[in-house]
Amino acid sequence: MSVSNDVSGWPSLFQPRSMDPMLDLDIDVHSLPKEVNPPDFWQERAACYGLDPEVFFPTTEEEAGLALSYCGVCSVREVCLAWAIQNGERYGVWGGTTEQQRRRLIRHVA
Numbered sequence: 001m002s003v004s005n006d007v008s009g010w011p012s013l014f015q016p017r018s019m020d021p022m023l024d025l026d027i028d029v030h031s032l033p034k035e036v037n038p039p040d041f042w043q044e045r046a047a048c049y050g051l052d053p054e055v056f057f058p059t060t061e062e063e064a065g066l067a068l069s070y071c072g073v074c075s076v077r078e079v080c081l082a083w084a085i086q087n088g089e090r091y092g093v094w095g096g097t098t099e100q101q102r103r104r105l106i107r108h109v110a
C-alpha cells in the first residue's frame, strides 16, 4: 500500500518533500509575515486551540506526526511559524515545523 504525499492543496510556502518530519520542508522564510502579533491574538483560530499542549511538545521528532497533522490544516500556520522564528521558540512544534526543522531553517537563512 502506498501513502500519498500529494499536498497540492497546501499553500506553496509549505510544500513538504516528504511526510517524514525528519526531512526538511521547502519553506521560504522570507515570505513569512514580518510583523506578527503574539499568540493571544490568533490562537483562537488555531487548529490546536484547546488541545493538550503536550501533543505539541513531543519528546522525539518521530513523535511529532500528530501535532504536524493539526498544523497541516491550520489557518494561522504562517503566523505561527513566523512568531516561533522571530521569538526564538526552541521547543515544540510551531507552524508545521519540528524543533530540528526550525533550527535548519534558521541556519539556512542566517
Ligand code: SF4
Pocket (backbone or CB within 6 Å): 043, 046, 047, 048, 049, 056, 067, 070, 071, 072, 074, 075, 076, 077, 078, 080, 081, 093, 094, 095, 096
Ligand atoms: S500551526 Fe500548528 S502549532 Fe501553530 S497554531 Fe496552528 S496547529 Fe497550532
